[in-house]
Amino acid sequence: MKTLKWIGGILVALVLLFYFVGVPILREQTKKNSPEKMAHYEQDGLTLSVTFSSPSKKGRTIFGRLVPYGKVWRTGANEPTRFYTSTNLSVGGANLPAGTYSLWTVPGETQWTVIFNREVADWGVTLISGGKETTRNPESDVIQINVSPESMAEIVENFDISFVSADSDGALFLQFAWDTTRVRVPLN
Structure with missing residues (x-):
């Protein structure tokens, strides 16, 4: 005993x-x-921020290879990407209540699914799977929207997330960019 x-x-x-x-x-x-980075946007009483870890390309083929098509990705490295909005927000036409969310994506050649989840896990992948499976709980998804990726002429070496105003009408986008791929998620 x-x-x-x-x-x-x-x-x-x-x-x-x-x-x-x-x-x-x-x-x-x-x-x-994969250093931690933050993008911040503040205007007219709206505060948005996104915190993510930024891996490097290092000569690798990223989408469809390192980040497989059709599988949930933690949208960066290390912990899942965290998205914060101070007020209710329209994301691609879907309502996202004020709060903090984990941000996940399902990359595809012609379409990406962007997922906002109310749970923010300590780490983005499970140790048991050897890093192949995410810690996302699909039952906690708040919204999922589909967007089209765009090809860029220049290579982006380090994964980046930013807030950009791309239209003359002041439309705001959450933008992901890495390698030669850019994805823009409309925010209102």
Whole structure:
């Protein structure tokens, strides 16, 4: 009985050591390769922000290869991308209540699905899957919209998310850009 308690105590100590020492070290190491970035927009009482980790292309084929078509992507690296809106917002015609969301995408050659989810997980992929499966809970999706990707002439080395006004009428877009692909999500 003493031996079982001793083994149990050691297992608990190892789990706590991993959680409080190992996990912070892993996060710090992964942020060296894919640094955390933030895009911010503020105008007329509307505040938007998006926090994401920015991986590099490093000569790799990105979409359809590193980021497979037809599979949910955490839209960056490390933790899932976080999107914040201070007020209710229309995203591609769908209502998104004020709050903080995790942002996921399903890239495709001719169409991307952009997903806003009310759960913000600690990490974007599961360790059990070796990084192939995301931590997204589909039951917590708030909205999903479809948008078309665009090809760009210039290569974007580091994954980027920004807020851009692209039209003369002042339309606002949430833009993803990496490699030679750009995706714009209309915001109102």
